[in-house]
Amino acid sequence: MTAKFDLNDDSVVVVVGSGAGGGTLANELAQKGIKVVCLEAGKRYEIADFVNDEWESFGQLAWTDRRTTSGSWRIATDFPELPAWIVKAVGGTTTHWAGASLRFQDHEWKARTTYGDIAGAALLDWPIDAAEMAPWYAAAEFRMGTTGTNGIPRLPGNNNFKVLHAGATKIGYKEVHTGNMSINSQPRDGRGACQQIGFCFQGCKSGAKWSTLYTEIPKGEATGKLEVRAECHVLRIEHDARGRATAAIYVDADGKIQRQRARVVAIAGNSIESPRLLLNSASSLFPHGLANGAGHVGRHYMRHTTGTVWGIFDKPVHMYRGTVMAGIVRDEARHEPSRGYVGGFEMETISLGLPFLAAFMNPGAWGRDFTSALDRYDHMAGLWIVGEDMPQANNRVTLSSEVKDQHGMPVANVHYDDHANDLAMRAHAYKQGEAIYNAVGATRTIVTPPYPSTHNLGTNRMSGRPEDGVVDRWGRSHEVSNLFISDGSQFTTSAAENPTLTIVALALRQAEHLAGLMSRNEV
Amino acid sequence: MHIADRTSNFDRRTLIVGSGTAVLMASAATLFPGRVLAQSVPTGLADSNSLIRMARDLFPHDRLGDDQYQHAIATIADQLAADASKNQLLRAGAALLDDAARRKYGRPYLAIEHEQDRALVLKTIESSDFFKTLRSGLVTSLYNQQTLWSRFGYEGSSAEKGGYIRRGFDDIDWLPA
Numbered sequence: 059m060t061a062k063f064d065l066n067d068d069s070v071v072v073v074v075g076s077g078a079g080g081g082t083l084a085n086e087l088a089q090k091g092i093k094v095v096c097l098e099a100g101k102r103y104e105i106a107d108f109v110n111d112e113w114e115s116f117g118q119l120a121w122t123d124r125r126t127t128s129g130s131w132r133i134a135t136d137f138p139e140l141p142a143w144i145v146k147a148v149g150g151t152t153t154h155w156a157g158a159s160l161r162f163q164d165h166e167w168k169a170r171t172t173y174g175d176i177a178g179a180a181l182l183d184w185p186i187d188a189a190e191m192a193p194w195y196a197a198a199e200f201r202m203g204t205t206g207t208n209g210i211p212r213l214p215g216n217n218n219f220k221v222l223h224a225g226a227t228k229i230g231y232k233e234v235h236t237g238n239m240s241i242n243s244q245p246r247d248g249r250g251a252c253q254q255i256g257f258c259f260q261g262c263k264s265g266a267k268w269s270t271l272y273t274e275i276p277k278g279e280a281t282g283k284l285e286v287r288a289e290c291h292v293l294r295i296e297h298d299a300r301g302r303a304t305a306a307i308y309v310d311a312d313g314k315i316q317r318q319r320a321r322v323v324a325i326a327g328n329s330i331e332s333p334r335l336l337l338n339s340a341s342s343l344f345p346h347g348l349a350n351g352a353g354h355v356g357r358h359y360m361r362h363t364t365g366t367v368w369g370i371f372d373k374p375v376h377m378y379r380g381t382v383m384a385g386i387v388r389d390e391a392r393h394e395p396s397r398g399y400v401g402g403f404e405m406e407t408i409s410l411g412l413p414f415l416a417a418f419m420n421p422g423a424w425g426r427d428f429t430s431a432l433d434r435y436d437h438m439a440g441l442w443i444v445g446e447d448m449p450q451a452n453n454r455v456t457l458s459s460e461v462k463d464q465h466g467m468p469v470a471n472v473h474y475d476d477h478a479n480d481l482a483m484r485a486h487a488y489k490q491g492e493a494i495y496n497a498v499g500a501t502r503t504i505v506t507p508p509y510p511s512t513h514n515l516g517t518n519r520m521s522g523r524p525e526d527g528v529v530d531r532w533g534r535s536h537e538v539s540n541l542f543i544s545d546g547s548q549f550t551t552s553a554a555e556n557p558t559l560t561i562v563a564l565a566l567r568q569a570e571h572l573a574g575l576m577s578r579n580e581v
Numbered sequence: 582m583h584i585a586d587r588t589s590n591f592d593r594r595t596l597i598v599g600s601g602t603a604v605l606m607a608s609a610a611t612l613f614p615g616r617v618l619a620q621s622v623p624t625g626l627a628d629s630n631s632l633i634r635m636a637r638d639l640f641p642h643d644r645l646g647d648d649q650y651q652h653a654i655a656t657i658a659d660q661l662a663a664d665a666s667k668n669q670l671l672r673a674g675a676a677l678l679d680d681a682a683r684r685k686y687g688r689p690y691l692a693i694e695h696e697q698d699r700a701l702v703l704k705t706i707e708s709s710d711f712f713k714t715l716r717s718g719l720v721t722s723l724y725n726q727q728t729l730w731s732r733f734g735y736e737g738s739s740a741e742k743g744g745y746i747r748r749g750f751d752d753i754d755w756l757p758a
């Protein structure tokens with residue numbers, strides 16, 4: 059049933075990337091009868107190929123093509139060539155993701171209005187709001203089978219959650235539960251229920267967790283309208299004399315350069331690769347990069363104000379057993395400037411296996427103090443902080459002037475400086491996380507700095523006015539009328555919530571809009 | 582003490598810790614595109630008592646035997662086999678370590694009796710490429726050995742056992758009600 063389209067077929071929509079944004083958009087368009095070629099740089103693995111082994115899985119799925127870093131974030135010192143932990147494979151980072159699926163809070167769509175003018179931050183209101191997004195969120199939750207919505211029961215709490223719950227309720231937090239997870243708590247949509255395997259970050263072996271790899275993509279392929287080409291790395295987007303996108307130039311699995319012609323191009327390569335692709339598509343008509351007339355492509359890179367708190371206890375916890383992120387405290391997510399910062403944060407359970415904990419607990423550390431914590435591995439509980447970070451114009455993805463990738467294209471440099479608001483929020487969040495564990499008898503707490511970014515956002519931001527951003531309220535380029543951005547790079551602000559539900563909701567909404575434009579011949 | 586050739590002295594299974602060792606890199610300053618070639622280990626490195634001692638001093642776990650530190654070094658040697666300059670860095674490491682020890686205590690590294698004192702020697706070379714390469718290599722190669730996971734209470738791969746749904750994912754029994 060899988061379609062096969064000609065390279066010269068200029069009636070297709072080309073979608074770059076098959077993750078949360080691209081995979082969803084590709085399927086949704088195909089469901090509407092639109093021909094789609096989805097070009098994915100990574101290989102196609104299936105559930106049976108996934109391995110319950112952290113480094114081996116990382117080697118299989120993670121994006122390890124070169125990138126460089128700069129800025130004051132600790133990542134630039136500890137992991138200078140690994141700014142982000144994201145995936146290069148069919149399904150994108152939805153193979154690795156943990157499944158936490160939260161809606162933005164209403165005020166977060168209007169950060170500039172709500173928070174006011176924050177020095178050093180380039181805050182902007184989204185050109186859309188909570189009311190407009192509500193039905194799209196509902197559609198996304200139904201699509202992804204999110205627990206706690208659509209009558210789907212929440213997941214049972216594992217040991218790590220029980221520690222979080224006991225500590226959090228003891229210090230007075232009220233909204234504590236196992237979250238809204240796009241992980242089946244009961245069989246649904248042809249997939250089984252979570253087996254509490256505990257390797258959600260390594261690809262779910264039971265298929266309980268939603269991933270475009272085995273939901274959206276095969277459903278799209280079944281329509282006969284979607285062709286997914288794996289191991290096809292897009293190098294640049296071409297345009298005609300009128301400035302309309304005409305084709306994607308890519309390297310195929312055999313290393314051959316190909317040109318897929320297109321009626322519309324939608325880019326969803328995640329927030330580092332999407333701006334890189336636009337910048338690498340510079341031409342005489344677009345000297346600063348495609349869609350970059352206002353100079354915003356690559357800017358306002360956000361990655362959430364994150365951090366991890368570990369509690370070590372007298373008695374065993376075995377945090378690694380069961381669903382990694384099914385546990386949340388939401389009380390601090392609100393906007394409450396009296397805490398010393400704007401915006402809020404979520405606290406969610408997290409566990410790492412011994413290999414990753416050693417690598418990430420305190421990068422660069424060695425000696426007894428460090429190993430004495432690892433010695434208590436099975437007595438640890440962990441929570442992850444996810445908070446809103448400030449968009450800053452100079453936190454940005456640029457092209458490296460020195461380093462090129464295996465295809466000869468300049469790689470992305472990712473620059474990030476923490477904003478004072480981010481630092482104040484993180485300090486408070488660490489304190490609250492420690493208080494949770496101390497309340498149930500932690501003998502030691504450890505705070506871990508942010509991991510290589512798993513949430514990458516904002517580098518092609520959505521704006522009402524063309525001069526403030528890259529895309530309009532539909533994710534359509536302000537400048538190139540048949541070019542769309544369909545991933546987290548269109549986020550105007552980050553909000554405190556894990557981004558994927560919003561990425562999927564935006565993709566569903568964009569698909570409907572785009573289908574309308576196409577049927578009316580407006581694109 | 583003589584340490585025999587590790588290939589005859591080792592449990593072969595511990596040599597093949599999965600292709601994950603091919604990506605023992607995230608904590609390193611560079612990404613090593615290495616491959617695991619258990620047969621073609623450059624000899625010597627993993628047999629260096631000073632390096633084994635240093636590995637233990639970096640990541641001291643009383644519950645681990647020297648063989649696990651030795652194996653971790655062998656894995657790094659595999660990783661770096663293709664990189665001549667890194668390889669040379671490690672080879673020259675033992676001498677660098679002894680120099681540093683002599684500067685601080687007037688005797689070679691292995692002749693320093695207490696871990697705290699050896700740690701002070703390591704402090705003096707913390708910024709050297711040798712130290713950084715060994716530390717970042719070890720933090721992955723040491724803890725990526727499946728054979729030592731159970732000693733930390735980590736159970737490893739679980740899908741083939743049906744996950745933890747019937748094996749204690751929620752069996753914690755000591756929390757206050």
Ligand SMILES: Cc1cc2nc3c(=O)[nH]c(=O)nc-3n(C[C@H](O)[C@H](O)[C@H](O)COP(=O)(O)OP(=O)(O)OC[C@H]3O[C@@H](n4cnc5c(N)ncnc54)[C@H](O)[C@@H]3O)c2cc1C
Pocket residue numbers: 074075076077078079080097098099100143144145146147148149150151152154155156157158159259290291292293326327328329331332335383512513514544545546547556557558559561
């Ligand atoms: C360990 C981990 C846990 C996470 N947990 C959660 C969670 O619980 N909740 C949540 O909301 N989010 C979570 N995330 C984040 C979530 O996975 C991402 O936000 C989401 O997948 C981003 O979607 P995307 O479409 O922007 O990009 P991706 O899903 O990353 O997809 C991008 C795809 O584009 C491809 N690509 C890039 N460039 C090119 C090119 N030039 N040519 C062709 N293809 C290209 C890539 O190979 C990739 O497959 C997690 C991430 C990680 C790593």
Ligand code: SF4
Pocket residue numbers: 241251252253254255256257258259261262263264265266267380381382744
């Ligand atoms: S814990 Fe559940 S969601 Fe996570 S990998 Fe296992 S079965 Fe999948």
